[in-house]
Amino acid sequence: MTTTSPAIVPNFGSENSDRKLAIICSKGNLDMAYPGLILANAALGEGVETLIFFTFWGFDMITKSRMNDLQFSPAGNTAMHLPGSNKHLPQAMMPAPGMTAIATKMLKKQIADLDVPEIPDFLDQIVAAGGHLWACRMSADMNKLTMKDLREDVEGIINASDFIEMTEGAQLLFI
Amino acid sequence: MPVIEIAGKQINVNEEGFLTKYDEWDEEIAKVLAKQIEVEMTDAHWNIIKFLREDFKKEGETATSRRVQTVGGVPVKEQFVLFPKKPAKKMAYIAGLPKPKGCV
Numbered sequence: 001m002t003t004t005s006p007a008i009v010p011n012f013g014s015e016n017s018d019r020k021l022a023i024i025c026s027k028g029n030l031d032m033a034y035p036g037l038i039l040a041n042a043a044l045g046e047g048v049e050t051l052i053f054f055t056f057w058g059f060d061m062i063t064k065s066r067m068n069d070l071q072f073s074p075a076g077n078t079a080m081h082l083p084g085s086n087k088h089l090p091q092a093m094m095p096a097p098g099m100t101a102i103a104t105k106m107l108k109k110q111i112a113d114l115d116v117p118e119i120p121d122f123l124d125q126i127v128a129a130g131g132h133l134w135a136c137r138m139s140a141d142m143n144k145l146t147m148k149d150l151r152e153d154v155e156g157i158i159n160a161s162d163f164i165e166m167t168e169g170a171q172l173l174f175i
Numbered sequence: 176m177p178v179i180e181i182a183g184k185q186i187n188v189n190e191e192g193f194l195t196k197y198d199e200w201d202e203e204i205a206k207v208l209a210k211q212i213e214v215e216m217t218d219a220h221w222n223i224i225k226f227l228r229e230d231f232k233k234e235g236e237t238a239t240s241r242r243v244q245t246v247g248g249v250p251v252k253e254q255f256v257l258f259p260k261k262p263a264k265k266m267a268y269i270a271g272l273p274k275p276k277g278c279v
Binding site for chain 1: 177178179180181185188190191192193211212239240241242244245250251252255259260261262263264265268277278279
């Protein structure tokens with residue numbers, strides 16, 4: 001005989017949660033571009049207001065002429081193993097010509113196999129989910145880039161103080 | 176695992192209230208689940224719920240928001256309008272499926 005428990009309704013949180021997350025993306029390597037976007041996407045899916053600030057090498061992720069060509073190099077990464085084993089790949093081989101291209105291709109395939117989108121597509125999804133993209137003033141000036149060089153959904157080029165001001169009370173991640 | 180009464184039927188759920196048996200779900204139950212989380216069902220909502228049910232039957236796991244867009248054809252933006260704040264979890268709940276496992 002089964003006993004009926006009282007109704008159980010999941011707690012999806014209050015509609016007006018003021019939780020806010022700020023993510024600073026400072027890296028332009030393909031492998032380091034993903035963590036920030038995965039977390040941003042997850043936060044948006046949890047109803048958390050999310051702002052992303054692209055600075056230094058992370059600027060490549062929103063620069064139209066570069067965003068489709070992020071690369072991954074195994075050089076200096078001692079956690080690289082031969083596929084499917086625990087054996088380390090010798091670091092001395094890593095700077096060899098063509099190694100970055102091979103590693104990039106492999107990583108892109110692994111990511112695509114999980115149905116995770118490429119960086120530009122991923123940012124499309126983040127913006128569609130309500131995420132805000134901001135570009136760093138100093139990085140723009142160093143690279144001589146303006147708003148017309150960036151994705152259309154970048155909301156502006158702002159300085160560090162502006163970003164700190166607009167993320168008051170937010171949790172912050174630097175990647 | 177608790178058994179609770181939904182729409183006059185005895186239904187198995189987990190500790191959060193998500194249905195645990197695929198075949199115990201029906202549209203009457205979905206209506207009650209939707210009402211409990213303040214979602215007013217329209218054709219657009221049903222379209223997604225039906226996609227999730229079918230997709231789960233084929234794939235054995237709950238589609239993520241990404242998959243509802245790429246395979247189900249409903250843009251992420253629209254999912255957020257139909258199921259505000261937490262679309263992936265709300266859609267799964269109403270469809271009587273587990274929360275999606277994938278990160279993206």
